[in-house]
Amino acid sequence: MAETVDSTPCGALIIGGSAGSLDVLLEIFPALRKDIGFPIVLVVHRKASNESLLTDLLKSRTTLEVSEAEEKEFLSPGKVFIAPADYHMLIEEDQSISLDYSEKVNYSRPSIDVTFQSAAEVFREKLVCILLSGSNADGVEGLKSVNNFGGRVVIQNPNTAIMPYMPQQAVLNVEPHLILDSHDMADYINKLNG
Amino acid sequence: MISDAIDNEQVEILLNDVLESHGYDFLEYSHASIKRRIIRLYGLDNFVSFAEFRYTVKTDKQYFKRFLEEITVNVTEMFRDPSFYKSLRNDVLPVLGTYPFIRIWVAGCSTGEEAYSLAIVLKELNLLNKSLIYATDINPSVLDKAKKGMFPLNYLKQYSENYLQSGGLKDFSAYYTANYSLAKFDESLNSKMIFSTHNLVSDHSFNEFQLILCRNVLIYFDKDLQHKVFNLFDSSIEKLGYLALGSKESLEFWPKAKEYKRVKMEKIWRKL
Numbered sequence: 001m002a003e004t005v006d007s008t009p010c011g012a013l014i015i016g017g018s019a020g021s022l023d024v025l026l027e028i029f030p031a032l033r034k035d036i037g038f039p040i041v042l043v044v045h046r047k048a049s050n051e052s053l054l055t056d057l058l059k060s061r062t063t064l065e066v067s068e069a070e071e072k073e074f075l076s077p078g079k080v081f082i083a084p085a086d087y088h089m090l091i092e093e094d095q096s097i098s099l100d101y102s103e104k105v106n107y108s109r110p111s112i113d114v115t116f117q118s119a120a121e122v123f124r125e126k127l128v129c130i131l132l133s134g135s136n137a138d139g140v141e142g143l144k145s146v147n148n149f150g151g152r153v154v155i156q157n158p159n160t161a162i163m164p165y166m167p168q169q170a171v172l173n174v175e176p177h178l179i180l181d182s183h184d185m186a187d188y189i190n191k192l193n194g
Numbered sequence: 195m196i197s198d199a200i201d202n203e204q205v206e207i208l209l210n211d212v213l214e215s216h217g218y219d220f221l222e223y224s225h226a227s228i229k230r231r232i233i234r235l236y237g238l239d240n241f242v243s244f245a246e247f248r249y250t251v252k253t254d255k256q257y258f259k260r261f262l263e264e265i266t267v268n269v270t271e272m273f274r275d276p277s278f279y280k281s282l283r284n285d286v287l288p289v290l291g292t293y294p295f296i297r298i299w300v301a302g303c304s305t306g307e308e309a310y311s312l313a314i315v316l317k318e319l320n321l322l323n324k325s326l327i328y329a330t331d332i333n334p335s336v337l338d339k340a341k342k343g344m345f346p347l348n349y350l351k352q353y354s355e356n357y358l359q360s361g362g363l364k365d366f367s368a369y370y371t372a373n374y375s376l377a378k379f380d381e382s383l384n385s386k387m388i389f390s391t392h393n394l395v396s397d398h399s400f401n402e403f404q405l406i407l408c409r410n411v412l413i414y415f416d417k418d419l420q421h422k423v424f425n426l427f428d429s430s431i432e433k434l435g436y437l438a439l440g441s442k443e444s445l446e447f448w449p450k451a452k453e454y455k456r457v458k459m460e461k462i463w464r465k466l
């Protein structure tokens with residue numbers, strides 16, 4: 001069953017994380033293939049003041065092109081787009097990026113829910129969303145939408161998360177396609193078809 | 195919030211109704227953002243069906259007022275992006291200070307925090323007396339708040355930090371008096387402000403300015419609409435005047451961008 005679904009092409013991968021997710025990202029990124037055939041979007045909670053820190057850290061650990069998402073920029077395969085600190089990031093029907101400085105959602109901006117939800121309808125069954133470690137429940141509602149539109153929901157095994165609350169909430173409320181240990185994430189991503 | 199309560203087609207229907215019945219055109223706003231605002235409002239106000247929501251928006255004038263307030267994003271701050279205000283203080287306003295009179299347009303001013311910040315900088319440069327700030331917004335409710343110049347006291351700590359980072363020279367608390375949970379800003383600041391509704395989508399140029407600020411408004415517009423608004427600003431800025439945008443906005447892809455020169459690293463351009 002899982003195999004037939006996994007042969008569905010991946011139009012976009014979105015990874016959401018909060019407290020404790022940086023370690024996982026730093027483990028995933030060096031191990032990614034150079035020729036990833038889809039865009040990767042990262043929505044990570046952090047302080048507004050650490051603006052470029054995450055981008056710089058990841059840049060130093062991968063050969064993929066990493067940049068902070070620009071307003072109206074188009075998602076393109078093989079590139080990594082980081083939701084800028086203090087803005088929500090939404091995906092438009094034409095796969096361009098809209099930034100939005102509206103109220104925080106789940107005390108967070110960027111909110112993982114917002115990006116997951118807007119991408120769910122755009123990419124439908126071609127969307128893969130991964131939710132990592134964190135200590136609030138942001139992302140859970142978004143994963144529900146991803147499910148509704150036929151996308152794939154992947155959750156970090158809470159036992160391998162530094163902050164298990166966020167993946168735990170996801171596991172309790174959303175039927176995941178997969179629950180993965182942090183060590184298996186890179187391998188999973190490398191096997192997705194563009 | 196059920197994120198799929200309203201689909202793309204329904205958004206289109208609703209926005210067409212709004213244009214037809216109330217004269218506000220949101221059809222060229224960034225689709226994903228406005229859809230999210232619509233679904234959020236639908237959930238907040240506990241509508242049970244799209245038909246009911248549609249009917250209310252279309253026919254209930256009082257409710258439409260709320261719709262307008264909630265569909266637009268009004269989040270703002272004083273001295274938001276301190277480095278931007280530093281550049282205004284050091285690079286832009288001193289140049290404008292050589293003119294006999296300074297006209298400034300703050301387009302999409304929301305509840306006024308930006309206009310008051312600007313007035314404070316002008317005052318510290320001894321330019322406020324010869325300045326006039328036109329502060330406009332599509333939404334009359336935010337303008338009513340802006341006129342009062344009262345902002346929630348619990349934000350003032352953040353604002354005063356922003357102010358200091360932006361090169362502010364005074365004790366920030368000298369500019370306001372605390373009144374219960376609100377900080378009331380000095381009347382000398384808004385004595386130089388004119389508040390008025392103005393819709394960037396449908397209203398025309400109404401004056402010529404040496405400086406236009408339109409920050410964090412255009413991110414909600416699609417590319418074509420952004421370019422229309424840039425044309426509107428172009429016809430409203432004097433030669434050698436300045437245009438300031440929000441930190442995620444840019445003139446870059448607008449055909450006439452070549453006629454403007456960027457001021458340092460900030461989102462400020464000077465008309466050549």
Ligand SMILES: C[S@@+](CC[C@H](N)C(=O)[O-])C[C@H]1O[C@@H](n2cnc3c(N)ncnc32)[C@H](O)[C@@H]1O
Pocket residue numbers: 101266267268269270271274301302303304305308330331332333336392393394395408409410411440
């Ligand atoms: C996020 S606020 C920006 C406030 C302030 N400029 C700042 O940067 O903090 C956006 C404002 O743009 C206004 N706005 C949205 N559409 C508009 C339009 N078509 N014409 C004029 N103002 C508009 C909204 O009502 C809102 O007050």
